[in-house]
Amino acid sequence: MTNNEHNLLFRVVxxxxxxxLLALVGFAIAYVVSIILGGQYIVIPLLPLVRDLILRLGIILFCLMATAIVVESLR
Structure with missing residues (x-):
């Protein structure tokens, strides 16, 4: 009998x-609300920091996803 359950790495990824993706949507909503309420002087200096953090986390997540796909296909 075959086991159809995905491995741990795939589930974590x-x-x-x-x-x-939920955090990205939350950041987008918070950005729009802060611009509407006049908080652009606080938000605009933080954008490069948040952008770099999101980019790095996205790259790490993409690499883990690629690894999980390869491991699942070899199984």
Missing amino acids: SKSLKYF
Whole structure:
């Protein structure tokens, strides 16, 4: 009988991707609300820091996802 359950890495990456995308939506909503309420003097200096953090986390998540896909296909 075959086992259709995904391995641990695949499950962790899929949950991480879900929360990463939810965090991106949350940052977008917070940015729009802060611009509407006049907080652009606080938000604009923080954008390079947040952008770099999101970019690095996205690259790490993409590499983990690629690794999980390769491991699943070899199994």
